[in-house]
Each structure stands twice: as structure tokens, then as C-alpha cells.
Amino acid sequence: MSSVRTQLVAGNWKMHGSLAVNQTLLQDVLAGLAGCKAAVAVCVPFPYLAQAQTVLAGTPVAWGAQTVSEYAQGAYTGEVAAAMLADFGCRYVLVGHSERRALYGESDAAVAAKFMAAQQAGLIPILCVGETLAEREAAITGEVVTRQLEAVIDAAGVQALARAVVAYEPVWAIGTGKTATPQQAQAVHALIRGRVAAADAAVAEKLQLLYGGSVKPGNAAELFAMPDIDGGLIGGAALVAADFLAICAAAS
Numbered sequence: 740m741s742s743v744r745t746q747l748v749a750g751n752w753k754m755h756g757s758l759a760v761n762q763t764l765l766q767d768v769l770a771g772l773a774g775c776k777a778a779v780a781v782c783v784p785f786p787y788l789a790q791a792q793t794v795l796a797g798t799p800v801a802w803g804a805q806t807v808s809e810y811a812q813g814a815y816t817g818e819v820a821a822a823m824l825a826d827f828g829c830r831y832v833l834v835g836h837s838e839r840r841a842l843y844g845e846s847d848a849a850v851a852a853k854f855m856a857a858q859q860a861g862l863i864p865i866l867c868v869g870e871t872l873a874e875r876e877a878a879i880t881g882e883v884v885t886r887q888l889e890a891v892i893d894a895a896g897v898q899a900l901a902r903a904v905v906a907y908e909p910v911w912a913i914g915t916g917k918t919a920t921p922q923q924a925q926a927v928h929a930l931i932r933g934r935v936a937a938a939d940a941a942v943a944e945k946l947q948l949l950y951g952g953s954v955k956p957g958n959a960a961e962l963f964a965m966p967d968i969d970g971g972l973i974g975g976a977a978l979v980a981a982d983f984l985a986i987c988a989a990a991s
């Protein structure tokens with residue numbers, strides 16, 4: 740929580756949903772958001788972008804996708820270009836989510852290329868970084884997160900972070916029910932902001948840093964109260980309107 744940065748709560752639906760389920764979820768979220776001061780977004784599966792656009796256009800809730808191709812167009816069967824996401828009104832796109840890195844082999848270089856492709860199409864990339872349990876136990880959390888961040892800074896330049904969001908998501912906390920303590924999360928957020936500040940203090944001061952990994956209504960407020968935590972990236976709890984709304988309220 741900071742006076743210079745607004746908070747953002749972004750839902751990551753992962754590979755969940757159906758037209759019928761989404762319709763109810765989005766309508767319930769919209770109905771319960773009155774008075775919410777945080778920015779709110781949902782990152783939905785590609786086929787539901789049109790639905791998100793139809794339901795959410797003109798509302799305070801933004802929408803986005805969960806990954807994007809690093810290429811602008813061409814013979815890349817199955818891929819989706821950033822300009823296509825822009826066509827459906829996306830404001831955000833996740834890049835480098837740990838599931839993409841671990842299950843689909845996305846390298847730091849590929850993530851940086853996706854980050855730049857997103858920005859070229861006018862989207863705001865939400866760059867996900869985070870360490871595995873083994874890396875935390877080996878006390879190399881700082882090294883891992885710095886490497887993931889610097890791959891993007893080296894490729895895109897620190898100024899590019901003025902049009903981006905960074906989400907710290909410790910892999911061991913994603914979908915496991917194990918949340919980083921507010922102190923653990925704050926320590927990594929401070930490290931990230933410090934690394935950006937070393938390159939550009941003004942960019943660092945304005946950079947929205949989200950925490951993700953088993954954020955729930957019961958732990959959101961204490962996480963969001965930390966000085967360098969500017970909201971959350973929410974997985975499981977984003978699929979339940981009441982939970983997502985409670986988390987949004989905690990960010991206000």
C-alpha cells in the first residue's frame with residue numbers, strides 16, 4: 740500500500756470457465772464492486788475474451804489474457820498475437836506465469852520477447868516472477884527473481900517498466916494454500932523495487948508490484964498493507980465472486 744500507487748487486483752482464471760459460468764461470475768463481480776477503490780481486472784482464457792469484452796466494456800473491470808506470442812504474426816500454429824488481444828479490448832496480459840515457465844518451457848528470453856510484443860500492441864504486460872520451493876530452500880530467491888526481472892530490463896530497458904506491472908508469485912505458494920507471510924512477500928517486493936530503483940528511481944516509485952500465491956479473503960488485507968505490495972494476482976479465489984470481491988475490498 741502506497742500513496743503514490745493505486746492498487747490492482749487481477750484475477751487469473753487459468754484454464755477454468757464456460758460461457759454460462761463466466762456470465763454469472765462476471766455479473767456477480769460487477770454487482771458487488773460498488774465503492775471499490777482498487778483497479779480490478781480478470782485474465783480469462785482466449786475463447787472468452789469476446790465475452791469479457793461484451794460484459795465488461797464500459798464497466799470499471801478491465802480484462803486481459805494469460806499469455807501471448809512473442810511474434811507479431813505468421814506461421815505459428817496455435818499461437819495468439821498481441822494485436823489480436825488488443826482487437827478484443829484487452830488492457831493486460833500475463834507474461835511468464837510460473838505455469839508457462841515450468842510446463843511450457845518458457846525461458847527468460849522468451850518471456851522478455853512476449854513482454855515487448857505485448858507493449859508493442861499497446862497492452863500492459865503483467866510480468867510474473869518467483870522462485871520454486873527448492874530455490875527458496877537453497878536461499879537463492881533473490882538471485883532467481885533478479886535474473887527473471889533483469890532479462891526483461893536488459894531486453895526492453897528499464898523505462899518499459901513504466902508501462903507494466905510486476906507480479907511476485909512464489910511457486911510454492913501457488914494453488915497450494917501456503918501463502919508467503921506478509922514479511923516474506925514484502926522482502927522480495929522491496930528487493931524488486933530496489934533493483935528497478937537502481938536503474939531508475941522514478942519508474943520504481945510508480946511500479947505496481949502485485950503479490951500472488953494463495954491470496955484469500957482472510958489474508959489479503961495484511962498482504963496489501965505492506966509498503967511495497969500494490970495488490971494481488973488471484974488464482975483460485977478469483978473463480979468465486981464473493982471471495983474475489985472480498986479481496987478487491989481489502990485492496991481498497
Ligand code: PGA
Nearest residue numbers: 751913914952953974975
Ligand atoms: P492461486 O494462483 O491464487 O490459486 O494460488 C495464483 C496464480 O497462479 O496466479
